[in-house]
Amino acid sequence: MSSDARLVRALVGCYPPVWRRRYGEEYAQLLCDMQVHRRPRLVADSLLGAARAHGGALMSGRPSFALPVWAAALFAAAGIGFAKLAEDLSGVATTAHAAVIVAAAVALLALAVAAAPAAAALVPGRAADAWRYVAVPIVGAAAWCGVARVAAAATAGRTVHSGPNIAAFALIAVTGLGVLAATAWAATRILQRVPLAGPGRLRGSAVTAMATGMAGATFAVLVWGLRVRATDAAAFHSDQGLLATPFVSSxxxxxxxxxxxxxxGAVAARHHRTAP
Structure with a gap:
């Protein structure tokens, strides 16, 4: 396959599957006829069109919980990073730190409320094929605990910024991110097999509350960092960040x-509010 054909195939592949099935062949021929490999602006326009096509696919049709679930997974990963970052600064910016915790609790509780009506469908006999995905977070959590224990044993007595200690923390972090991603995938698969139950207005309100909690936590983390800068400049400019990186970067x-x-979360909230 020539480089031109690979470029055309890559550009067409950026579009949603439904769009590709309907227009892909004609669009690929059009790109070839227009010699897209010689026209960088056309490449940029094609990528922009793909982004718009994905946006249209996202905001149309039956609302899905995939987006809120993945938003929550990313939010949880960031929250774990924040907890690690703030563990040595417990006496600094306590009000902002408490606000982060409260807002995060609101966000995750709202997600649970939004998904709760679907839990009844997991009763044996109604969605039996979805039960196998429930094991994913359990197995993942067990694997993460095992990795953490091994890493802790291997780095016993090491200094905080030693190479082995940083490598062990990186392994724990990567494993944790993998578990979060696997859990989000499993939750998405479960919700795909379980019909959305309960009033649509309740779901929309719950997802909106989730997005609001996420935004509140984000603002609180911003305020927290600025308060650390104002009250403990040495810590703010230190290398006490994640993986011994500068605090500011982390x-x-x-x-x-x-x-x-x-x-x-905001996109998901809009989708669920405007869905019929």
Whole structure:
């Protein structure tokens, strides 16, 4: 396959499956005829069109809980990073820290409320094929605990910023992210097999509350970091961040992840509010 054909195939592949089945062949021929490999602007326009197509697919049709679940997974990962970042600063910016916890609790509780009506369908006999996915977070949590115990034993007596200790923490973090991703995938698969039950207005309100909680937690983390800067400049400019990185970089990374989760949550809330 030539490089031109690979580029066309890659561009067409960026579009949603439904769109590709309907227009893919004609669009691929059009890109070839227009010699897309010689026109960078056309490549950019094609990618922009793919983004718009995905947006249209996302905001149309029956609402799905996939987006709220993945938003919650990203939010949880960022929250774990924040907890690790703040563990040595428990006496600093306590009000903002408490606000983060409260807002996060609101967000996750709202997600649970939104998904609760579907839990009844997991009663044996109604959605038997969905039960196998319930084991994913259990097995994942057990695997993560095992990795954490092995890593802790291997780094006993090591200094915080030693190479083995950083590598062990990285392994624990990567495993934890994998468990979160697997849990989100399993939850999505379960919800795909379980019909959305309960009043649509209740679901929309719950997902909106989740998005609001995420936004509140994001703002609280921003305030927390600024308070740390104002009250403990030495800690703010230290290398006490995640994986022995600068504190500022870790704080910004957590903040960006929370912002991304909040945006996903807001999109999901809009979808569920406007769905019939």
């Amino acid at each position: 704080w910004l990374a957590v903040l960006i992840a929370l912002c991304a989760a909040s945006v996903l």
